[in-house]
Amino acid sequence: MQFDIDVFIDFDLTQGDAALLMIEAARKGGQHIVHSRLDIENAELRKMGAEGSLDQRVWAITKDNRLQARYRASVEVDRAITAIEDLPTTPLDALPNEALAYLRPSRYCPSDLFQSFVSRKFPDLNGGALILAIRDWVQGALAYVPGSSNSSTSAMETFMSREGVCRDYAHLVCALARASGIPARYVSGYGPDVTPPDFHAVAEVWLGGGWHLVDATAMSTPDTMVVIGAGRDCADVAFMETGNEAQFRELNIRVTRR
Structure with a gap:
């Protein structure tokens, strides 16, 4: 396309x-x-x-x-749309260098603060099934409210307020994925269905030996996302x-x- x-x-x-x-x-x-x-x-x-x-x-x-x-x-x-629900989590000692760095907490994605929440909320899930559950939970838990966050808002603040914009949705998905032992990075890009039109943000997770885009706002899919760049969080791809x-x-x- x-x-x-x-x-x-x-x-x-x-x-x-x-x-x-x-x-x-x-x-x-x-x-x-x-x-x-x-x-x-x-x-x-x-x-x-x-x-x-x-x-x-x-x-x-x-x-x-x-x-x-x-x-x-x-x-x-x-970029094809891949069914990720059956993709496995890669063991820590098998992660490549390009993925390992995205397992650690960052300024806007303090994943270490979410480990107990993830273990309680998604106790029997792993791999792609867990990521889809995280995506769906973030989409359902948050309200998309323009102006509700600012350049300093972290995933924990979004978690507490339950509202944000695409940047905040992506940060929270990344934080929850990393807390689950799955590398996740913040991706900026363009999408034809982004409303209002703006730079868009999604998460990208490492499963089954590759990166997979995940959008909790449901404004884009992997085959409609034109990627600009990726980093630990929004600070890397302003x-x-x-x-x-x-x-x-x-x-x-x-x-x-x-």
């Missing part, structure tokens, strides 16, 4: 600041870039290249302290980082099916 992506970002930057952007679709992971173009007005661009296996970053050094970026791409996604505060002007994202 092919998707057309059109992103426009407009921010005022602090004098002398550069912006590190991560908005381009990944060139690996079950998707192919048919064509893409990143245009930033009055800026010098410096590509950082891939970090790990999925993401792409670019420094934008603006000349007038205003960042106006447009990213257009057409992406072919050939769409923009600056040294000082940036003032928001406009953000428009449109994702359509061909």
Whole structure:
């Protein structure tokens, strides 16, 4: 399936600041870039290249302290939907390096705080069946409420408040999966059914020797998710980082099916 992506970002930057952007679709992971173009007005661009296996970053050094970026791409996604319910958990001593790091707690996914909850809530489940139960529980337990969380909200705070946005759903799934002994990472991307249109976040778990996308918001499926990048939590895959505060002007994202 092919998707057309059109992103426009407009921010005022602090004098002398550069912006590190991560908005381009990944060139690996079950998707192919048919064509893409990143245009930033009055800026010098410096590509950082891939970090790990999925993401792409670019420094934008603006000349007038205003960042106006447009990213257009057409992406072919050939990622199949896999039935994960029968996939096993990989034993700890058999995990590859790429998965082992995503078993540990992180700033927004304090998985060590959820171990007793997981053992009580899902006592007889493991592997893919457990992940599906976690996904369904998060989807049912949380209310999707825009503006209910902020950039510092952790999975534990979401667990307590029972509301959030896609970022919070993904953090909670990752935290519960890691607490169960299953590596999980936070994935950013684009989806045609994301409402309201925005950068989207899902979890990705290691089962049966590979990574599998899991979306507790039900706004995307593996074959409709255009992945940008993956990390321990949202801090690793922010769409923009600056040294000082940036003032928001406009953000428009449109994702359509061909």
